[in-house]
Amino acid sequence: AQSVAQPEDQVNVAEGNPLTVKCTYSVSGNPYLFWYVQYPNRGLQFLLKYITGDNLVKGSYGFEAEFNKSQTSFHLKKPSALVSDSALYFCAVRDDNTGFQKLVFGTGTRLLVSP
Amino acid sequence: DAGVIQSPRHEVTEMGQEVTLRCKPISGHNSLFWYRQTMMRGLELLIYFNNNVPIDDSGMPEDRFSAKMPNASFSTLKIQPSEPRDSAVYFCASRLRESGNTIYFGEGSWLTVV
Numbered sequence: 001a002q003s004v005a006q007p008e009d010q011v012n013v014a015e016g017n018p019l020t021v022k023c024t025y026s027v028s029g030n031p032y033l034f035w036y037v038q039y040p041n042r043g044l045q046f047l048l049k050y051i052t053g054d055n056l057v058k059g060s061y062g063f064e065a066e067f068n069k070s071q072t073s074f075h076l077k078k079p080s081a082l083v084s085d086s087a088l089y090f091c092a093v094r095d096d097n098t099g100f101q102k103l104v105f106g107t108g109t110r111l112l113v114s115p
Numbered sequence: 116d117a118g119v120i121q122s123p124r125h126e127v128t129e130m131g132q133e134v135t136l137r138c139k140p141i142s143g144h145n146s147l148f149w150y151r152q153t154m155m156r157g158l159e160l161l162i163y164f165n166n167n168v169p170i171d172d173s174g175m176p177e178d179r180f181s182a183k184m185p186n187a188s189f190s191t192l193k194i195q196p197s198e199p200r201d202s203a204v205y206f207c208a209s210r211l212r213e214s215g216n217t218i219y220f221g222e223g224s225w226l227t228v229v
Contacts, residue, residue: 032216043222102160103216105157108157
């Protein structure tokens, strides 16, 4: 079964600095990888995804993520953090080798950007 | 475009009462998912439907939980009887299966059972 790990419960970064939120995954086939963001008292919002093609994926709000097959990672990055980026970030994976279309989410990483 | 619409947004109910959560997926989407989010367990998939048919309900915690999708534009998640440990945020999400696997979430139903 597929799984995804977000090793950091919280990431702290100063505004204007680059940020990275880590994600590693495990699948038996090829991965479909996603990042979502959740603001307080809101639903999850789609940020970006990797299905195939270029390993560097660009998404909403200036975020990007790099797919690394050898390290089974899909880290979320942004060159310059904003205070408004403070939120809960979820990585998710779907295994294309499964008959079911199941998307498995990580436990989430809280990003705190200080002014 | 209207997103996934859930109701009620907030509900407080007494233990033992029946709770019904409702969801209207994005028009044209053919897959629907119910998730539950708690501090302890994070985001859990409860059940999902393809073309109104339940495909995987292995995440439904127990028989007190049931979900239906009578047509392509409506789904319910019912808890009967409710218990305090059911307190959580319940999210509905939908997807157009052929369009690249992205699922879109509603704003959630915040359930408190006292």
